[in-house]
Amino acid sequence: MNLINQKQSPQKIFQPTGKLNLVDLAGSERQSKTGATGERLREATKINLSLSALGNVISALVVGRSKHIPYRDSKLTRLLQDSLGGNTRTLMIACLSPADNNYEESLSTLRYANRAKSIQNRPRINEDPKDALLREYQEEIKKLRALILGQLGISDR
Structure with a gap:
C-alpha cells in the first residue's frame, strides 16, 4: 500500500x-x-x-x-x-x-x-526531489530577502 x-x-x-x-x-x-x-x-x-x-x-x-x-x-x-x-x-x-x-x-x-x-x-521524509529542490530555493529566497531588507533597514511584514 x-x-x-x-x-x-x-x-x-x-x-x-x-x-x-x-x-x-x-x-x-x-x-x-x-x-x-x-x-x-x-x-x-x-x-x-x-x-x-x-x-x-x-x-x-x-x-x-x-x-x-x-x-x-x-x-x-x-x-x-x-x-x-x-x-x-x-x-x-x-x-x-x-x-x-x-x-x-x-x-x-x-x-x-x-x-x-x-x-x-x-x-x-520521502519527498520528490523536484519538490525538495523547490522548497530549498524558496527557503534561500526568504533568507536573502530578509538579509537585503535588514541591510536596507526595512522591516519585513
Whole structure:
C-alpha cells in the first residue's frame, strides 16, 4: 500500500509519501513434524528457502560491514528491501508457542527476532526531489530577502 499525504501552504504543495508492508512470515515449521508431502512439501520448502534468504539479509544488515546485501536471493527479500534496509520504520512481531513440542521453533523465532531488532534504519521524509529542490530555493529566497531588507533597514511584514 502506498500512502500520499498532501499538505498545502500558500507557497507550495508538499507531498510526503510512504509505504506500508504487512507480511505474515508464518509457515517455517519443521517439515518432519508436519508430515507434508507433494505440493505442500514443495511449498513449505520454498517458504523455508525464502525465510533463510531473509535471515541472510538480516545478518548482512546487522553486521554493517557487508558491502553486498543479498536482497535478490528471493522474491520475499526483494519485496521487503525498502522495509529492511531502506528509509523506513519497521516493526516485526514474533509469535511464539508455549507448547513444549514447539520449543525449537520458538527458540529459532526468538533468535531471528533478536537479529532483526539490531537493524539500524535512518528514516526521513520521502519527498520528490523536484519538490525538495523547490522548497530549498524558496527557503534561500526568504533568507536573502530578509538579509537585503535588514541591510536596507526595512522591516519585513
